[in-house]
Each structure stands twice: as C-alpha cells, then as structure tokens.
Amino acid sequence: MHAYRFITDDDTSDFCHRVSQALSNGWQLHGEPQYVFNATTGQMRCGQAVVKSVPDVTYSRDVKLGDL
Numbered sequence: 001m002h003a004y005r006f007i008t009d010d011d012t013s014d015f016c017h018r019v020s021q022a023l024s025n026g027w028q029l030h031g032e033p034q035y036v037f038n039a040t041t042g043q044m045r046c047g048q049a050v051v052k053s054v055p056d057v058t059y060s061r062d063v064k065l066g067d068l
Contacts (some may be wrong), residue, residue, distance in 0.1 A: 001057045004030070004049065005065045011035070011044035019048050025068070027052045 007022060009015035023029070027050035034047040054068050 001054045001059045001063075003052045003054055003059075003063075003065050003068055005051075006047055006049050008045060008047040011046050015046045015048075019050070022050045025052075 005022065005027070007015070007018050009018060019029075030049040030051045036045050036047075037043075038045055052068060057063065057068070
C-alpha cells in the first residue's frame with residue numbers, strides 16, 4: 001500500500017515535532033511545505049504532505065494512517 005498524509009497545525013514547534021515524528025517512523029516528505037495566514041486567529045498555519053510504502057497492508061478507510 002502507498003499511504004499519504006497531510007499534516008497540518010499552527011506554525012509552532014508542535015508542527016515541526018509532528019513532521020519529525022512522521023519522518024522518524026519511515027514517512028518521506030512529499031512536495032513543499034504549505035503556509036496560510038488565518039486572519040480570524042491571526043496565526044500562520046502550516047501543512048506538509050508525507051508518503052510511505054507499507055508492504056503487506058491493504059488499503060481501507062479503517063486504516064489509521066498515523067499508526068503506520
């Protein structure tokens with residue numbers, strides 16, 4: 001199975017830790033990070049796509065991507 005996740009969070013160290021954790025678990029960066037300004041909250045939001053090949057797993061909507 002080829003898995004895809006898009007990690008999002010406010011522009012804080014928590015976002016960097018979430019992406020670092022995914023990389024430590026075998027995920028690979030896919031594309032450039034994305035940034036958007038939320039005018040309502042006055043905060044920057046970040047997003048980063050990550051991908052991972054997972055042998056012996058068949059995709060279904062029940063697969064918890066964060067647990068792969």
